Amino acid sequence: MSLGGRVLARLRDITVLSLFLALTGCCLILCSWDVFWRAFTKDKRSLFTFGGSVALLGVCAFFIILSRVISGKTALADIPKVFVPINQSDLPKPVYWLVNTELSRVSSVAMEAKPLPETVAITGWGRTSATSEPIYFQSAVLETVDIINQKASQLSPSLTRRPGMTVKRYIDTLVGQSLVDATVARFYLELYEKAQYGREETTESEYADFLKVFALLLKNLGGPV
Known part of the structure; x- marks a missing residue:
């Protein structure tokens, strides 16, 4: 049934019920008045009987309604709260x-x-996939120096990064040996230092750009891209 049909049906039921209650009330009032008038005009002693009957009816009605209210509240109280x-x-x-x-x-x-884990991106972190854990971009960027060191050491032990040597000095050393293109090295150092010293977290797009530069740098060293 449509919404309009339900509204019309509800209005019809309310109208019929209201007319029925009004008619019932009128009948009760007329009957009571007739009984009262007959008792008042013919035998005034019948007024006591009429009044007692009305009072008894009112008391009975009151106790019936009270018992129904109490039984209803008791039944509701017996229903479990989690039900x-x-x-x-x-x-x-x-x-x-x-x-x-x-x-x-x-x-x-x-x-x-x-929200699904693979669709939620936290600043500085990669999206979680079904097969891997999220990547923290800053840590991933900083760890690339160790990979470069390993690839350079495979070419020559003398290219191993010495303790205390800064990343910039080490990359400049590789550029001086003509193993890494100077432009690629400059972009790598800019992105690396931004991830290491920058106040803001590395974004996903910045990390993607860094990976492209890192892949070119590894290609210069002869490593897999």
Whole structure:
């Protein structure tokens, strides 16, 4: 049923119920007035009987309503707090299917809204993939000096980086031996020093540019690219 049909049906039910209650109230008022008038005009002693009957009816109605309220609150208090009537045996079939459909929809929306590790990027870190852990760009950049040292040492033991030698001096030494292009070395040192001394974390695009320069530098040394 469409939304407009449900609204019309609800208005119809409310109108019928209101008319029924109004008609019932009018009948009760007329009947009470008729009884009262007959008792008042014919035998005033009947007024006591009429008044006692009305009072007794009111007391009985009060206790009936009070007992229903108490029984309702007791029944609600007996329901466990964690209980949610979502099983098919707890609800009418249309209500059960509506609840089940909405719960499935909410669950699917929550799953789709949850960010995946491979789509979330933290500044200075690479995205997590299904087969590897995230890479911290700064550490990865600084570790490339050891790889360069290993490749240069394979060419000649004299090219091994001595303890205390700065990275810039070591790269300049390789440039002086014509093993590394000066332009490639300059770009490498700029990106390396930015990652080491810069205040901001290395971004993913900067790390990608650094890898390109590092690959060219290894190619000059004869290492795998």
